[in-house]
Amino acid sequence: MTIRAGQIIRAVDLAPTEWQPVELLNGWSNLGLEYYDCQFRYLPLTNEVELRGAIYSPGGAALGDGTDIFQLPAGYRPSARVAQPVTSLSATGAAKNPNIRIRTNGVAQVYGVGGTVNGAIVVDGVMFVVSE
Secondary structure, three states: OOOOOOOOOOOOHHHHOOEEEOOOOOOOEEOOOOOOOEEEEEEEOOOOEEOOOEOOOOOOOOOOEEEEEEEEOOOOOOOOOOEEEOOEOOOOOOOOOOOOOOOOOOOOEEEEOOOOOOOOOOOOOOOOOOOO
16 A cells, blocks of 8 residues: 555555455365464555465375465465465474465465375465555
């Protein structure tokens, strides 16, 4: 959000948007188990998108590095590719520095969860600047 000198700003213009579900890809699903479903919201004051929730790959399919796990809609995509660490919830198999990389087309890819049973990750707190 661009703020100009003398502009009147209403509190409602600065409030975060409602949480919205991401479009999960390649068989990835929301984990449940008292975690939020994977969602995003826009923070207009800082022009950022924030993520929350936990997802996994049922049956362990689609765990290779670079697997597309979800896509964000236009208007909620990063201005440059971002890579952010995430928390692994996989009890079996050692996740190696799990992270997601979100491309400018809105596709999020998972890295570092190969060798785990289901690749379960938490994306709480992942944030990035939105493309204008």
